[in-house]
Structures are given as C-alpha cells and as structure tokens.
Amino acid sequence: xxxxxxxxxxxxxxxxxxxxxxxxxxxxxxxxxxxxxxxxxxxxxxxxxxxxxxxxxxxxxxxxxxxxxxxxxxxxxxxxxxxxxxxxxxxxxxxxxxxxxxxxxxxxxxxxxxxxxxxxxxxxxxxxxxxxxxxxxxxxxxxxxxxxxxxxxxxxxxxxxxxxxxxxxxxxxxxxxxxxxxxxxxxxxxxxxxxxxxxxxxxxxxxxxxxxxxxxxxxxxxxxxxxxxxxxxxxxxxxxxxxxxxxxxxxxxxxxxxxxxxxxxxxxxx
Amino acid sequence: xxxxxxxxxxxxxxxxxxxxxxxxxxxxxxxxxxxxxxxxxxxxxxxxxxxxxxxxxxxxxxxxxxxxxxxxxxxxxxxxxxxxxxxxxxxxxxxxxxxxxxxxxxxxxxxxxxxxxxxxxxxxxxxxxxxxxxxxxxxxxxxxxxxxxxxxxxxxxxxxxxxxxxxxxxxxxxxxxxxxxxxxxxxxxxxxxxxxxxxxxxxxxxxxxxxxxxxxxxxxxxxxxxxxxxxxxxxxxxxxxxxxxxxxxxxxxxxxxxxxxxxxxxxxxxxxxxxxxxxxxxxxxxxxxxxxxxxxxxxxxxxxxxxxxxxxxxxxxxxx
Amino acid sequence: xxxxxxxxxxxxxxxxxxxxxxxxxxxxxxxxxxxxxxxxxxxxxxxxxxxxxxxxxxxxxxxxxxxxxxxxxxxxxxxxxxxxxxxxxxxxxxxxxxxxxxxxxxxxxxxxxxxxxxxxxxxxxxxxxxxxxxxxxxxxxxxxxxxxxxxxxxxxxxxxxxxxxxxxxxxxxxxxxxxxxxxxxxxxxxxxxxxxxxxxxxxxxxxxxxxxxxxxxxxxxxxxxxxxxxxxxxxxxxxxxxxxxxxxxxxxxxxxxxxxxxxxxxxxxxxxxxxxxxxxxxxxxxxxxxxxxxxxxxxxxxxxxxxxxxxxxxxxxxxxxxxxxxxxxxxxxxxxxxxxxxxxxxxxx
Numbered sequence: 001x002x003x004x005x006x007x008x009x010x011x012x013x014x015x016x017x018x019x020x021x022x023x024x025x026x027x028x029x030x031x032x033x034x035x036x037x038x039x040x041x042x043x044x045x046x047x048x049x050x051x052x053x054x055x056x057x058x059x060x061x062x063x064x065x066x067x068x069x070x071x072x073x074x075x076x077x078x079x080x081x082x083x084x085x086x087x088x089x090x091x092x093x094x095x096x097x098x099x100x101x102x103x104x105x106x107x108x109x110x111x112x113x114x115x116x117x118x119x120x121x122x123x124x125x126x127x128x129x130x131x132x133x134x135x136x137x138x139x140x141x142x143x144x145x146x147x148x149x150x151x152x153x154x155x156x157x158x159x160x161x162x163x164x165x166x167x168x169x170x171x172x173x174x175x176x177x178x179x180x181x182x183x184x185x186x187x188x189x190x191x192x193x194x195x196x197x198x199x200x201x202x203x204x205x206x207x208x209x210x211x212x213x214x215x216x217x218x219x220x221x222x223x224x225x226x227x228x229x230x231x232x233x234x235x236x237x238x239x240x241x242x243x244x245x246x247x248x249x250x251x252x253x254x255x256x257x258x259x260x261x262x263x264x265x266x267x268x269x270x
Numbered sequence: 271x272x273x274x275x276x277x278x279x280x281x282x283x284x285x286x287x288x289x290x291x292x293x294x295x296x297x298x299x300x301x302x303x304x305x306x307x308x309x310x311x312x313x314x315x316x317x318x319x320x321x322x323x324x325x326x327x328x329x330x331x332x333x334x335x336x337x338x339x340x341x342x343x344x345x346x347x348x349x350x351x352x353x354x355x356x357x358x359x360x361x362x363x364x365x366x367x368x369x370x371x372x373x374x375x376x377x378x379x380x381x382x383x384x385x386x387x388x389x390x391x392x393x394x395x396x397x398x399x400x401x402x403x404x405x406x407x408x409x410x411x412x413x414x415x416x417x418x419x420x421x422x423x424x425x426x427x428x429x430x431x432x433x434x435x436x437x438x439x440x441x442x443x444x445x446x447x448x449x450x451x452x453x454x455x456x457x458x459x460x461x462x463x464x465x466x467x468x469x470x471x472x473x474x475x476x477x478x479x480x481x482x483x484x485x486x487x488x489x490x491x492x493x494x495x496x497x498x499x500x501x502x503x504x505x506x507x508x509x510x511x512x513x514x515x516x517x518x519x520x521x522x523x524x525x526x527x528x529x530x531x532x533x534x535x536x537x538x539x540x541x542x543x544x545x546x547x548x549x550x551x552x553x554x555x556x557x558x559x560x561x562x563x564x565x566x567x568x569x570x571x572x573x574x575x576x577x578x579x580x581x582x583x584x585x586x587x588x589x590x
Numbered sequence: 591x592x593x594x595x596x597x598x599x600x601x602x603x604x605x606x607x608x609x610x611x612x613x614x615x616x617x618x619x620x621x622x623x624x625x626x627x628x629x630x631x632x633x634x635x636x637x638x639x640x641x642x643x644x645x646x647x648x649x650x651x652x653x654x655x656x657x658x659x660x661x662x663x664x665x666x667x668x669x670x671x672x673x674x675x676x677x678x679x680x681x682x683x684x685x686x687x688x689x690x691x692x693x694x695x696x697x698x699x700x701x702x703x704x705x706x707x708x709x710x711x712x713x714x715x716x717x718x719x720x721x722x723x724x725x726x727x728x729x730x731x732x733x734x735x736x737x738x739x740x741x742x743x744x745x746x747x748x749x750x751x752x753x754x755x756x757x758x759x760x761x762x763x764x765x766x767x768x769x770x771x772x773x774x775x776x777x778x779x780x781x782x783x784x785x786x787x788x789x790x791x792x793x794x795x796x797x798x799x800x801x802x803x804x805x806x807x808x809x810x811x812x813x814x815x816x817x818x819x820x821x822x823x824x825x826x827x828x829x830x831x832x833x834x835x836x837x838x839x840x841x842x843x844x845x846x847x848x849x850x851x852x853x854x855x856x857x858x859x860x861x862x863x864x865x866x867x868x869x870x871x872x873x874x875x876x877x878x879x880x881x882x883x884x885x886x887x888x889x890x891x892x893x894x895x896x897x898x899x900x901x902x903x904x905x906x907x908x909x910x911x912x913x914x915x916x917x918x919x920x921x922x923x924x925x926x927x928x929x930x931x932x933x934x935x936x937x938x939x
Contacts, residue, residue, distance in 0.1 A: 044660045044667055045849040071870035072504050085667055206873075233869050235843045238704040242840035243859070243866055245885075248893035253703070267813055269867075269875045269885065304916050306729070311916035312824045332915060336826060340879070390622060395727050479619050481644065481653065482857075485828035489914050501865055509846050510857050512654045541914035543643050543830050545623050 011147030039090030056123035111204025353535035355435030356568025376438030426536030457550030645836035691836030720745030729907030734800035
C-alpha cells in the first residue's frame, strides 16, 4: 500500500495517523474487514507491527491506522513520508461482534490511544446503512489531556449529532478546554447508561479498565455483554508462531476481541 | 559410598537443618539426587526436615551462584565449591547483593566428574553409577565397568588451583592441598602451537554447532544483564540467525564480557547440548588477565576487577 | 508389504537415494552430537545415537528459514519468494517419536484458515523412512505419551534393525512406490519373529508408568496452584528444552538488512525467553520464570490438547537428557497426579 496522508494526532507527537491506499485496484476490492480487526503493517528492513484498523469498512478506498511511537517499527512508521510504500497483511483477528449488536444499545468506552478500533466501530455504526440496525449509541472517550485526544475534528462533528451521545472527557483540562474534566470510570458512573439490552465495548489502558470494570458491574452489565480488545506481542498474526496465546486461545486468531465471560475462564496472561 | 563425600554430606545436612531451624536463612540452595545417574540437581530447601535431601558427590557440577539473582529478595544459604565461591566474591564486588543476604556453606571440592566422557567410555546406556574411593562404577543393561575417577574429570577441574572456597561462613571439611592435576588446560596447550589461521578454523568449527540456545549465558553467574547484547533491537548488534559470523560474534563477545570476571567454573561448557568447547576461551582469557594485570577473579574480596575499573597509573602502552 | 535390506547393500541403497532425492539423515557433528542434515555421501549417515540432538522437525521447519528476500529497484520494492528445491526429499532414520511430533506440528501449521506453506511444501515433497527403537533409553516415555518405540504411524517406510539386515515395511502409497527397489528382498519368516521379539522387549523397557493420561483435566484445576511456585525454581530460562523438543514450534520473524536490500527470516523461538511476550510498552504478561514455565507445561499438556485432542509431547526424553539443571518433565507430570509422593505435600520436591 502507499501512504496517502500522514499527520500527527497528538500534541506529544507520539501518535501519528497514516491513511493508506491500495496500489492495486484488485486488492482494494478484495479487502473486506469488520471493525475491531487489525493488520500487520510491514516496513521492509525494519519488521512488522500489528495495528488496529481505525477506519471503518464504510469509508471506502483507504485504510487508516493510528500508530503509537514505541519501538523500532513504529518509530520508522513515524518517519516515513507520504508516497512511501508499506506492506500489509490482513485483515486479521475476529473483530467486534457486529451481528450480536443488531437491535441493541451500544455503549462504547475508550481511553487514550486505544480508541483507534473504537473509531472504526463508531463510524461503522453511525453510517446511514447501519444506523438503523442498532438502537442507542453512547460513547465515553477520555484522554489524559486535551492535546492527547485522537480524531479531534471528528469528535467535534460527532458531538453535534443527535443519533449519538458522545461524552468526551480529560483527566486534566487546560485553559482552552471547555469540555468535561474527569476520569473515565467516574464519567461512566455519571452518565449511567442502562445495561438493559445493551452491549458494552471497552478499550483502554489496563489501569482504566481496572477501575471502569467495577462501575460496569455496578450498572449490572453481565460478563457476556462486555467486550474488550486485547493487545499482545504478535509476530505471525495467524495463530502459528505461538506467542500471543492466552490459555488455548490466540489473541491474533480467536481475538483480539473477547468478552469477559470468556476472559474469566482463561489464565491471566495479559 | 565414598567415605569423605558421605561425611561432608552429613555435615551439610546438619548445617542446613540448623540454619533453617533457627530461621537464619529463608532457604538453602544445594544439590540433590534426581532421576539420572552421574547427575545431581539444584534443590531449594525451606524446612529443616527437607535438609535430608541435600547430597554431596563428584557430580555436583552446577554453579549454584546463578540462583542468587533469582532469589535476591531472600536470605539464602548456599552450598559452594571453590569456583562457585569465587563467582560470589566477584558478584559481591559488582554489588549484586548485600553481604548479609548470604550464608555460604563452603565445601572443598574433590573435582567434578565429566559425565559426557564417562558416557563415551562405555558402550550402552549407563543406568546406575556410584563412587567408591577413587573409582567410579557404572552399570548398564549388560555391562559393569570400573573407571578411575581422576581420568574422567572436567578440563576446568583438572587445572583448578582454588578448590577450597574462600569467604565462606562455614567450611565443611578441611581445606585441600591446592595443586592442579595438569598445569595447562589441554586445549590451550594445543592451541598455542597453532597458527592464527588454524586457531580460527578450530574456533569456527566449534562455534558452527551452536544453536543459540543461550544455555552458556544462563548458567553463567556473571551473565546477569537485564538486556543481553544479543537481545537488543535498538541498536541491533547481532542478528538472530546462524551465519558463521553471527555465531562467532556471539561467542567472542560473551567470552570478552567475562574477561576479568570469569571464575573458570566451566558451567558454560557443561551446559552446551552441542558439546562446544568453551572453557579454552575463558581459560585463555583468564591466563592473559593474570599475566597482564596480575589478577584472578574472586580470590581477594577487596580487589576490583581490572577491566571494570580505571586507575590513573593503568598501563597504556597500547595507546599510540 | 514386508521386505528386507541386507546391511551389505545399505551403502549402495543410500547412494541410490542420494542420486535421485535430497536425502536427510542423522549426521554426527562431533562424538555424541548429531543432527539431521542433507547428505552427499552414504558414509555421512550416523545412527549410533538413539536420537539426534536437534530433532527431525528441523527438516520441515528449519531452525532458520528465509521467508522472502527483497530489493529496491528504483522506487519499487521487489519481493523475491524463496523456492523449494525441485527434487523430492527423503527423511531417513527418524525415530517414531520424532515422526509423531511432525504430525503434531502439522496440526498447527496446516490449519483450516491459514496454511504455513513453507512447512507444507517440504512435508508434501518428503517421504519419511522411520527407524524403530530396539533399545529405548531409560529417559524415553513414548508409550505413556500415546506413542511407542515401533510406532509406524506417519512413516511411509519403516525400518527395523535386525543386526545383519534391516526389516523394511512399505506402509503408504509413497512407501509402496519403493517396492521395486533393487536392494529390497523378500522378508524371511524368521525376520518377522525377530521383529516381534524386539518390539516386545522395547515395549517392556519403556513401560507405561508416566501418568500423561488425563493430564489435561488435572491441569484444568491447577491454574493458580502453588505447584507453579515450586516447579520453576531451578529452571534457568535457557532454550535447550524448547529447541531440542520435537514438538515445540514457536517462531520469531525478523527483518535482516536495510531498506535497500534484505530478507525476512524466521527462527525458532522459546516461550521460556523473557523477550517472548515482552510488549514494546515494557509490559510483560509473563514477567518471571514461574509464569513462563507454567506456560510451557500448560501449553503442552492442557492448551494444545484443548485445541487438538492430543498432548504436545511425544516422550522422547531429550529435555531430560540435555537440561543443564536436570529438570525432569516426568516428575512434573507425576506431581500433577495422585501418584505424587507424600513429601510433595510437605513442600519438598
């Protein structure tokens, strides 16, 4: 694929979004994915990195990835320029259970840069073709500071929609921030969406999940209706190299999306 | 059972029992019997009655100092031979632990038996083995052979001149008369006769068998880096593959990282599943360090290793 | 079909194979150390060890394998696939445990959704000539792990050493293709009797004493057991057991070279290495040897059976023979069972 556009998302310059387009028409036509899936992006000479697809299947033509600068490959992905070529293997993983969401309310909780695949999910659900398939959509998204929020322009647009309840919050505001200030678990408690007929999807740093989960329990969300996307070190992405297993399941193949009922039965290797 | 070994074994058990009863240590690390003949295994005793499992014989080949890194949050009693105690002194100088964290149960070493050479001396699988005086008796399905113990010692043990452990809290038995069985490591004598090309070919042949299992690194008490140079990806010093140069690079660099720190215990060579000769490298480097810097690892608890320190009057004739 | 190959014809038989196939057989690298290698001369074959250090998986899943090469030509990246050699291959002298292990690896690599083509190409092209174990070692426990010293399953031809000759069985279609081989003669009825004797003797020696049966269910109840606190103590976290294990199949993928020219390579990897699941953020889901040893044993005896109905251990005993600290997997298996000694309950292992 080729890099169509590249821009930094956050003020700490650690998150950069790449919009990639296929070199080959045929590849573009054959590539079907659902929100929650990931790809292995490949930079020859550096290696591969598994990255969640941030764009929705409804956004034709290009794929969006938001990359956190952390290691060798992701640092290199931060330095490549528009027009550069990147290899891609995908779509991999199981994605969010869109079929189960039909006719239900959806609660999306995101923290920090784990919001990437949640963006894909939200954009998919609010698309005219899909919006009527689900009932109420509530999104709670928090970052440490306003400058670290992803997809700021999109968030502004989404806030104006009437078919979506979006609450954006930050841990610490700044002088320009006019929105909510508060930790995600507390905001969840405030918003208190009903758990009846609702599926919750939560993605974020372990500390956020640790404190948000009890709030979901308090709101009576059953384990089978809380979904999360896990991260692990990956290499092959297709369940062969062995390293991303949690018990007998592979995060790359049987995941990365799991519900809590499943996770409770597995060892805590994550 | 060999008389001296049995007496030592009893006293080790006694001491361990005492230490654990009085709660002077949280655990005692020593040697125990396991399933295979000609071998012992490291055991970790936490109760006085567990001390019964401790044994001592000529198959206590592991350098138990490696476990001090793993059990660094405990107060540990540890059975040490001469070379093991030297490793511990070297580690103390590198500030790997506080002195009151350890209780060293020193045992003057009778030199350890090279189980691989014993295995190669008979035809068939050895099912049982025991020591008798200065002999080893090995039995298989259809053989019963007596071997002279001193013919089957590890090369590193044959040249050892520090079999009595130093810096110990207690010494089980009397110090032994220090003298090597042979003056020079057998490979080094051969090596020094060869030309540089021949030496390189020998080294190349040995390292070509390497499967990058890193057992040599993991059994070595001095290899405790949180990130070993082979695992570093940024910068990447070495590929993970099997090109001749990668294999040679790994062994050369690891040997050099041991210079001035290696106690010559030979654990690296014993661990290697591909039977790569490694001790000639470490022995040669140790000899060079002795010659150039008048230093032997782990002998004096107050002398810092020469290659880890800098003094104003260090020799610098090689700086031109 | 039951035939025999006189030992006096063995060298010529091998030479014949070398002329037509890529022949992989045990080769001694130095006394006491052998591996499977492609041979050019019959004299290179060495069967003195019961099994090689590096197992037969090396022939289908090499320790280091180039997946593709790449080169930048102008602005374009050209990827050059690696191609298998044109010739058919023969694996000679692999023991039943190693051969059973190949079929275990095949279960993972040749799955429904994705196929490891590198492995599959080699597997399809290879005829396996197994070799029975007349003298299993005391460390062998293949029978307990669902195999046996003369297991034919997985072999296309099966050889049994009778002393002056090899007893030869042609088992599969690939094996039957050898029935016209000029060096094979009809088997003598006495050969069949001798084979039976050898089999019985070997079965008796290996026995059936290690309680592998039912271990999956037992481990289900032991996820957070204090067992794991003791089992890992002496493990030093090297990779010998995983590299020499015929069923272990974890691998790492790395790029070698730079943006202009290079290759993507895969190497064997080990779950006992601290880097194995270390994430770039620094978080490690298996931070200490305790979790990693647990992962290894659970994967072999609980997770793999959940997915494939078979334990991922063939009882070859290499991990027992070559572990530098004498970890014995048989003891670990026994400790999960009611057979464990009373002293284990007192925390004494």
